[in-house]
Amino acid sequence: MTSLKGLIVTADDFGASIEVNEAVERAHRGGVLTCASLMVSAPRAADAVARARDLPGLGVGLHLVLVEGRPVLPPSQLPALVQKNGAFRDDMVRASFEMALSPTMRRQIADEIEAQYEAFAETGLKLDHVNAHKHFHLHPAIGRLAIEIGRHYGLSAMRVPLEPLAVLRKIEPEASGGEVVRFCAARLRDRLRASGVWSPDRCFGLTWSGAMSAQRLAGLMANLPDGVSEIYLHPATGCYPGSTPGYRYSQEYAALLSPGVMAQAADLRKGTFADFSLRDASDTLMASRSDGRNA
Secondary structure: OOOOOEEEEEEEOOOHHHHHHHEEEEEEEHHHOOOEEEEOOOOOOHHHHHHHHHHOOOOEEEEOOOOOOOOOHHHHHOOEEOOOOOOOOHHHHHHHHHHOOHHHHHHHHHHHHHHHHHHHHHHHOOOOEEHHHHHHHHHHHHHHHHHHHHHOOOOOOEEEOOOOOOHHHHHHHOOOOOOOHHHHHHHHHHHHHHHHEHHHHHHHHOOOOOOOOOEEEEEEEHOOOOEEEEEOOOOOOOOOOOOOOOOOHHHHHHHHHOOHHHHHHHHOEOOOOOHHHHHHHHHHHHHHHHHHHHH
């Protein structure tokens, strides 16, 4: 019997370092990883692309970076978005408020988003999905631009970090989550549905970001509701320059290769965003044809 529970397992920050890229490759070849989100301007993006070309089953998406990273465009073209050192601003909350008020800032964001889509297209990889570093696509302006611009580059699926607390609390009863994020994620999901862009039914990884142990990962898999769920992690073989203090990268990498996790995932339908979005589109078409015959 085919499982009603579909699972996408994604690694973020693909391209950030050799340590990340090695973890992605090994966790896909020998573990439960099905997707990776590429930072096109990251220091080891070229290495990530070369590895991805040898991993045809890996769904590679675009990890838009608009905060705490380097732009694709020259910093001189993005004065409202970058610091003196040419890197993106790291005052995410303040930048979010300024963005809502400044048309100039939004134009620069649109230019950089398009440049990142273009850089991904130049890799020759198929665009499996889109999300954003620090989930900055939850900002209404960034989400709207990511969808509108992405349509010209084959956007068909996007992450919505809408994490059901009820599932988390089956594993750890004290788990909690932010209401603001939940509200913004619901708004993004509505925008995506209106635009015809697919997203999984739910997403896990926000509450335990940087701390997804094998026990937590297996627990999530054991308690998934019906439908398609995404679980995202930040695996790496070790810390690297620019890595987030306190993140347990090697623990998350080990979780993806854990025998217990792999056993728990055995009865789930695993795939990429494209696998499930195309299947949903096919099911909808078949249902429509059936309704037509029965009318």
